[in-house]
Amino acid sequence: MSSNYKKEKFKLRPRARIVKTFGEELISNDYVAIIELIKNSYDADSHLVEINFKGPLEKGMGSITIIDDGIGMSPDEVKIGWMEPASISKFSNRKSKGGRPFLGQKGIGRFSAAKLAENLILTTRKKSSDEEVVVNFKWSDYYNPNKYLDQIEGWWEIKSPNQIEKQGTILNMENLLSTWTTERIEELGAYLRRLINPIGSPKDFKIKVLFPEEFKKYSGDITPTETVENPDYLIKGKLDVKGFLYAEYKSKRNTKIEILHNGEIILESGNVPNFGPIEFEFRVWDRDRLKTLAEEIGSSLSEARKDLDAIAGVNIYRDGFRVSPYGNRENDWLRLDLRRVQNPTMRLSNNQIVGNISITDKNNPEFTDQTNREGIVESDSFRDLQEVTRTILTFLENKRYDERRDVPEEDESEHKKLFTDIDLNTVKEVVEKKLPGDKEVQEVIIEKEAEIKKKVEEFKDFIVRYRRLSTLGQLTDVILHDAGAGLSRVTNGLLIIDKEFNKKEFSLEKIKQNISYALEGSKILSELFKKLEPFGGRRRERSKKIIIENAIKDVFDIYNSEIIADSVKIVLPDSNTEIEISESDFKMVFVNLLNNSLYWLKKVPVKDRVIKINLNNDNENIEIIFADSGPGIPIKDTHLIFDPYYTSKPDGIGLGLTIVGEFVTERGGHFDLLDQKLLSGANFRIKLPLK
Numbered sequence: 001m002s003s004n005y006k007k008e009k010f011k012l013r014p015r016a017r018i019v020k021t022f023g024e025e026l027i028s029n030d031y032v033a034i035i036e037l038i039k040n041s042y043d044a045d046s047h048l049v050e051i052n053f054k055g056p057l058e059k060g061m062g063s064i065t066i067i068d069d070g071i072g073m074s075p076d077e078v079k080i081g082w083m084e085p086a087s088i089s090k091f092s093n094r095k096s097k098g099g100r101p102f103l104g105q106k107g108i109g110r111f112s113a114a115k116l117a118e119n120l121i122l123t124t125r126k127k128s129s130d131e132e133v134v135v136n137f138k139w140s141d142y143y144n145p146n147k148y149l150d151q152i153e154g155w156w157e158i159k160s161p162n163q164i165e166k167q168g169t170i171l172n173m174e175n176l177l178s179t180w181t182t183e184r185i186e187e188l189g190a191y192l193r194r195l196i197n198p199i200g201s202p203k204d205f206k207i208k209v210l211f212p213e214e215f216k217k218y219s220g221d222i223t224p225t226e227t228v229e230n231p232d233y234l235i236k237g238k239l240d241v242k243g244f245l246y247a248e249y250k251s252k253r254n255t256k257i258e259i260l261h262n263g264e265i266i267l268e269s270g271n272v273p274n275f276g277p278i279e280f281e282f283r284v285w286d287r288d289r290l291k292t293l294a295e296e297i298g299s300s301l302s303e304a305r306k307d308l309d310a311i312a313g314v315n316i317y318r319d320g321f322r323v324s325p326y327g328n329r330e331n332d333w334l335r336l337d338l339r340r341v342q343n344p345t346m347r348l349s350n351n352q353i354v355g356n357i358s359i360t361d362k363n364n365p366e367f368t369d370q371t372n373r374e375g376i377v378e379s380d381s382f383r384d385l386q387e388v389t390r391t392i393l394t395f396l397e398n399k400r401y402d403e404r405r406d407v408p409e410e411d412e413s414e415h416k417k418l419f420t421d422i423d424l425n426t427v428k429e430v431v432e433k434k435l436p437g438d439k440e441v442q443e444v445i446i447e448k449e450a451e452i453k454k455k456v457e458e459f460k461d462f463i464v465r466y467r468r469l470s471t472l473g474q475l476t477d478v479i480l481h482d483a484g485a486g487l488s489r490v491t492n493g494l495l496i497i498d499k500e501f502n503k504k505e506f507s508l509e510k511i512k513q514n515i516s517y518a519l520e521g522s523k524i525l526s527e528l529f530k531k532l533e534p535f536g537g538r539r540r541e542r543s544k545k546i547i548i549e550n551a552i553k554d555v556f557d558i559y560n561s562e563i564i565a566d567s568v569k570i571v572l573p574d575s576n577t578e579i580e581i582s583e584s585d586f587k588m589v590f591v592n593l594l595n596n597s598l599y600w601l602k603k604v605p606v607k608d609r610v611i612k613i614n615l616n617n618d619n620e621n622i623e624i625i626f627a628d629s630g631p632g633i634p635i636k637d638t639h640l641i642f643d644p645y646y647t648s649k650p651d652g653i654g655l656g657l658t659i660v661g662e663f664v665t666e667r668g669g670h671f672d673l674l675d676q677k678l679l680s681g682a683n684f685r686i687k688l689p690l691k
Contacts, residue, residue, distance in 0.1 A: 014149045019114055019142040028374055030178060031191040032324055033112035037066050037171060038195065038207065039321060044070030044169065045098035048206050055212035057180035064116055066171040071097060072126040073169065075158055078133050094361070100202075101319040101361045114139045117173035125164040132161040185211065185218050190310035192222045194327055197317035197356055198281075226297045227307035228354055231283035235260065235396040238279045239388060241363075243272030247395055253403050260395040265388065270566070270602040273388050275366050275381040279358040280389070282314070282396060286404075287352055314355035314389065316376070318367070324374055327355075334389055335651075343653050345645035346397050357389065390650035398648060402640060494518055546586070548577045548622065552613060555590040559598065568601055571612040577622060579690055585663050592656035593626045593684060599649060600630035600681065612679055623687050625674070630681035638673055664688065 027033045034051065041049045046068035054063045073081060095101055113120045120137040135156040142152055163170060192207055207222040237247035245265040249258045267273060285293070285308060294304040313327035314334055325331040332338070332350060340349040359367055366381040376382055496514045549572065556563065556570060563570060579586075594611070601609045614625040633641060640646045642661055647654030664671040669688040677683045 016142045016144055016147045016149050016152050018149060019111060019139065027112050027115045028325070030116060030184075031188050032374070033115040034064070034066070034188065035191060035195055035322075035324070036112040039103040041066065041068035041070055041169070042100065042202075042205055042321070043096055043102050044068060044072070045096050045100060046070035046168070047204050048208065050208045050210065052210045053180065053212060053215070055214070057176065057212065057215075059177065059179045060118075060175055062176050062180075063172060063174045064176070065173070067168065069166075069168045072129070072164070072167045073124040073133065074126045074129065075131070075133050077126070078122075078124065078135060078156070103319065103321050113137070113171060113173055114142075115177070117177055118175035119173070121172040121174070122169070123163050123172070124169040125161055125167055127167040129167075130161065131158050132164060133158055182215070185215055186310065189218060189222070193224060193311055194313075194315055195222075195322050197315075197320050197322065197358060198224060202320050225307040225311070227293065227299070227304050228283065228311055230293055230297060231354070232286050232289065232293075233284040233396060233400050234281070235284075235392065235399075236279075236281035237261075237392075239265070239273065239276050241276035243276065245388075245392075247392060249396060249399055251399070251403060258399075260399065265391065266603040267384060267387050268599070268602060270606075273381075273384040275364060275384055277363055278385075280356065280392060282353055282355040282393060284348060284353050284396060284400065308354075309351060311354055312351045314350070314353060314357065316357045316359065318359050318364075319361055320358075323369070323376060326375070334386055334393075336390075336393075339390075339651060343645045343647070346401055346647060346654060348393060348397055348400075353393075355389075355393075357385070387650065394648060394650045398637065398640070398646070401643075401646060402636075405640070405643070492518075543580050543582050545578055545580050546583050548579055548586075548615065548624075549573055549575060551583060551586055552590055555587050555594060558591075559594055562598055566598060566602060566609065567606045568598065568609045568611060571610065573613055573615045575615055575617075577615060577617055579622060579688065581667065581688070589660045589663060589686065590626070592660050596656055597626075597628040597630060597682070601628060603631050604629065604681075610679060614678060617690070619690070621669075621687055621689055623685060625678050625683060625685055627674075627678035627683040628681040629679045632681045633673065641673065642671075660684075660686075 027036065038049050038051075048069055050065075050067045052065040052067065054065070056062050114137075118138070118140055120139065122135040122137070123132060125132045133156065136154055138154065141154075142149075144152075189209070192209065195207070196202070196205070208220065209222065210219045233249070233251040235247055235249045237245065239245045243264050243266075245261050245263070247259070247261045249260045250256065264272060287305070287308070290304045290308070291301045294301045297304075299307075309329075313329065313331075314336070315327035316323045326333050329350070336348060336350050336353070340347040366379065367376045367385075369375070370377055492514075494514075497511050497518070501511070553572060556572065597611050601611070608629050610629040612625075612627050614627075616623040616625075637648065642657055643654075644658045645654040661671045664686055667688055669686065671684070671686050674683040674685050
């Protein structure tokens with residue numbers, strides 16, 4: 001038996017419109033297109049790039065000309081470079097002839113010209129050459145859906161120089177594909193001011209922009225605005241490849257340089273960052289105080305706001321040039337605005353920051369560009385960079401909070417009750433004195449006093465629900481992990497039982513085994529929900545007698561999976577102490593304390609991770625010491641940690657210790673931070689009356 005087959009060779013043959021696809025889909029907007037062409041000029045060792053807009057700047061009219069004084073191209077280099085999409089000329093050579101690291105290596109930046117205008121006339125002259133090369137691209141020819149790329153013909157010529165005096169390249173893009181309004185010109189200015197990193201930027205490269213008469217005020221060299229040169233706060237430093245972070249800080253109030261961190265930085269995973277080295281600088285403004293800055297620099301409030309809006313954001317720079325889109329208004333790659341919503345007291349938003357993170361192509365190969373050159377490929381290293389950046393900003397946020405904070409006169413270790421008793425006796429006495437015998441007024445006061453007390457009780461119920469919701473939020477990961485494990489046992493056991501019953505001859509032993517397996521899962525779920533039940537009440541729970549040690553153990557059992565995973569040694573008291581209290585509120589205290597400790601213990605070596613609880617009972621009060629062996633609380637922060645919303649966690653909300661303090665003081669107790677330490681980290685003391 002034989003079979004006939006035919007084997008043929010084939011070639012991929014792109015349609016001409018692939019040029020349109022590259023221009024429109026790989027280059028996101030006109031600003032990015034211009035920047036890509038500027039980068040090409042930089043790669044050609046240019047010292048000056050001039051961008052000349054000629055009017056009318058309306059769609060189908062006008063032109064944009066980009067002129068540089070780089071090394072130019074020979075006829076052969078035009079063929080190999082501009083006429084070969086995805087050329088390997090930059091890929092094989094990582095640096096320009098002048099020693100600059102190449103900003104573009106994918107060979108597609110030239111299609112930016114197709115994004116801007118209908119036609120392109122490229123004129124170039126090689127250094128020390130007596131020839132000038134002129135190439136004409138009519139992009140509309142490439143938009144024909146019926147033609148292939150190799151069927152499109154253009155023209156080029158080699159002639160005696162008459163446009164370029166010594167060397168360089170001119171890109172003359174005619175018949176604009178979009179209209180340039182005032183708003184778009186201002187936006188382009190913001191993009192260009194962000195383009196070159198003010199930290200370690202190349203000193204031998206400048207950009208100049210020229211506009212028609214009606215937009216003349218936007219013409220000139222691209223330089224930072226004076227607003228950006230006068231921040232209220234500044235933090236800068238570097239992270240090396242081994243994970244050692246150095247960060248120094250100063251502000252308008254505190255002009256002396258202060259070192260905020262000088263040592264290893266540990267991520268939430270317990271590891272050091274998987275990248276490096278980098279340098280960084282973050283400049284921050286209080287937007288509610290911009291009027292003062294405007295007066296200092298001789299500007300107006302509206303101009304200061306406008307300047308900051310135009311350039312605000314956290315940018316990434318590779319070899320001195322910005323990596324788009326990081327820092328764009330719509331690109332909250334660090335989730336700063338979300339953090340701000342969650343904690344407006346502490347957190348900074350994008351529109352308050354001008355941030356620069358500097359990387360290099362040579363030393364940071366883990367940060368590779370996406371194909372469209374719009375961003376870095378998502379990876380573990382990039383996620384580590386996000387966490388490190390938020391951590392650095394947290395250092396600054398904490399210092400800023402401390403400087404802005406009005407320090408209260410009372411002892412910071414004590415916490416005022418959220419509610420005090422409502423008492424209108426003083427009002428009654430005044431009424432009796434001013435309106436003696438007026439029973440109608442007195443009755444109104446008594447009635448209003450009762451209404452106020454009722455509203456306060458309703459609000460207390462609301463506060464209790466908010467506390468429990470906040471605590472449940474912290475338990476989410478634990479619930480998902482442990483409930484998932486239990487549910488998985490139940491599901492898998494039942495599936496195997498079902499399959500076994502569908503067999504002609506099933507194994508009774510196997511069915512019994514899987515019934516037991518499913519029941520174990522059911523038991524896990526039942527125990528978990530029993531421990532979580534106190535946190536789910538809709539109203540305030542009545543006080544009842546509980547054994548303190550059992551309640552504490554229940555909380556630690558809820559976190560057992562995380563405790564085991566993080567290799568934390570737990571030392572709990574083995575006594576039996578009875579107290580009359582709301583069980584859910586009492587457990588809520590330990591959820592917040594334990595959640596904090598588990599987070600910070602990841603910052604120390606595994607062998608050193610310990611949590612210890614001590615109880616002391618004098619028959620009137622119970623004293624509970626909650627201690628861990630984490631990094632502890634710096635002395636400079638001890639006066640801040642009980643403030644609502646203050647937190648040293650990069651993504652923390654800062655309510656944990658506030659919730660604990662409110663409950664303890666409302667119960668007539670005390671909650672404070674100990675100087676005398678049971679363990680080397682944070683040591684908190686809770687003192688509660690037994691009755």
